[in-house]
Amino acid sequence: MTLSRCYFFYVSTITAKQLHQETKAVLNQLERGESLVITRNGRTIGRIEPLTAPKSRGWADIMGEVWQAQKSVRAADRLPNSVLQERQRRRR
Numbered sequence: 705m706t707l708s709r710c711y712f713f714y715v716s717t718i719t720a721k722q723l724h725q726e727t728k729a730v731l732n733q734l735e736r737g738e739s740l741v742i743t744r745n746g747r748t749i750g751r752i753e754p755l756t757a758p759k760s761r762g763w764a765d766i767m768g769e770v771w772q773a774q775k776s777v778r779a780a781d782r783l784p785n786s787v788l789q790e791r792q793r794r795r796r
Contacts, residue, residue: 720744 716733718740723730730752733740740752 715739715741717741717743720749 716738718726718730720742723742730740734752734754737754737756739754741748742750742752
């Protein structure tokens with residue numbers, strides 16, 4: 705399946721054959737809040753959208769992995785942030 709960004713939501717493009725053969729996977733995608741565009745012979749023939757809006761993720765959910773990775777790096781191994789250093793230099 706091909707993913708593309710559309711108005712901040714992922715829209716998967718699937719073929720009519722995939723819809724027929726992988727119905728369970730398609731329904732799982734809908735439950736996750738994804739919209740689906742269906743094609744047949746390379747032409748778009750329809751769109752399936754979930755009835756409910758996808759759960760909005762808070763900032764903590766979005767950044768959780770990043771923060772966890774930052775905590776796992778030892779202080780001695782951290783590199784200084786060059787952007788912040790340049791800002792500080794300009795303020796002096």
